[in-house]
Amino acid sequence: MTALLEVNHVSKQFGKDALALSDVHFSVQEGEFVSIIGPSGAGKSTLLRCINRMIDASSGEITFDNMNVMNLKKKDLKTLRTKIGMIFQHYNLVNRLSVIENTLHGNLGKKSALAGVLGLYSQKEKEQAMNILHVLGLDEHIYKRADQLSGGQKQRVGIARALIQNPRMLLCDEPIASLDPSSAKIIMDHLRNISTTMGITVLVNLHQVDVALKYSDKIIGINHGQVVYNGSPKNITKEDIQRIYGSEAEDLIFDVGGIHAS
Numbered sequence: 735m736t737a738l739l740e741v742n743h744v745s746k747q748f749g750k751d752a753l754a755l756s757d758v759h760f761s762v763q764e765g766e767f768v769s770i771i772g773p774s775g776a777g778k779s780t781l782l783r784c785i786n787r788m789i790d791a792s793s794g795e796i797t798f799d800n801m802n803v804m805n806l807k808k809k810d811l812k813t814l815r816t817k818i819g820m821i822f823q824h825y826n827l828v829n830r831l832s833v834i835e836n837t838l839h840g841n842l843g844k845k846s847a848l849a850g851v852l853g854l855y856s857q858k859e860k861e862q863a864m865n866i867l868h869v870l871g872l873d874e875h876i877y878k879r880a881d882q883l884s885g886g887q888k889q890r891v892g893i894a895r896a897l898i899q900n901p902r903m904l905l906c907d908e909p910i911a912s913l914d915p916s917s918a919k920i921i922m923d924h925l926r927n928i929s930t931t932m933g934i935t936v937l938v939n940l941h942q943v944d945v946a947l948k949y950s951d952k953i954i955g956i957n958h959g960q961v962v963y964n965g966s967p968k969n970i971t972k973e974d975i976q977r978i979y980g981s982e983a984e985d986l987i988f989d990v991g992g993i994h995a996s
């Protein structure tokens with residue numbers, strides 16, 4: 735396997751005092767399913783936002799698909815963003831548009847401004863959208879307005895919108911934080927399936943340690959902006975969870991009863 739994403743010694747400073755990321759270093763292989771876990775304020779969202787250049791890291795180097803992310807100019811930045819599909823906690827759908835229109839919106843980045851404004855999509859694009867919605871179990875909702883869907887259905891539309899870009903990687907920022915456990919399971923199963931059967935790399939921020947351990951090939955544990963665990967979920971120990979979560983760890987260790995102290 736080759737590394738699709740390399741994060742080398744990346745730091746992010748907000749203002750004078752807030753060091754959100756400190757010398758963060760890890761790589762993600764093509765097709766891997768990687769979860770980033772850590773307590774609130776650890777730097778998980780900041781890290782994802784640096785990877786797709788929603789914000790600029792203060793120092794270090796990020797390489798994605800052989801592109802030097804931190805030095806990209808406008809046109810190449812657009813290319814980067816078509817290769818990285820984003821999934822958000824609050825879905826970020828356009829409520830008044832239908833499921834298929836929201837899905838097709840994922841292709842806006844590849845269109846001219848005029849075609850985008852007029853909502854001009856080819857028959858091929860529409861067929862691709864239908865196929866993706868079918869895979870995600872949304873056949874019967876294709877023409878419904880987004881605001882008529884449940885949270886779990888909305889998140890599946892969010893995934894469809896990301897997939898239509900034909901991305902190399904999905905970046906998912908707390909994709910199940912607003913969902914009930916059964917909807918959350920459906921979303922995680924789809925994300926895992928996307929990684930396994932489509933070969934698309936998945937990098938996901940999660941609050942739920944048990945879910946991260948169950949679905950991931952690799953866990954990146956962050957505490958106070960630093961990577962304190964980088965490895966297989968199979969090898970993670972009670973001490974590792976304590977290092978990642980500090981004082982919050984006791985409750986979580988109870989949650990992940992399957993792990994044992996080293």
Ligand SMILES: Nc1ncnc2c1ncn2[C@@H]1O[C@H](COP(=O)(O)OP(=O)(O)OP(=O)(O)O)[C@@H](O)[C@H]1O
Nearest residue numbers: 748752753754772773774775776777778779780781
């Ligand atoms: N725009 C900003 N300006 C100043 N400080 C910020 C900004 N964004 C984030 N921070 C700080 O950076 C640190 C990391 O925040 P971040 O949102 O990345 O954490 P997180 O691990 O995603 O937290 P959560 O799980 O609660 O979403 C926090 O101390 C936060 O207050």
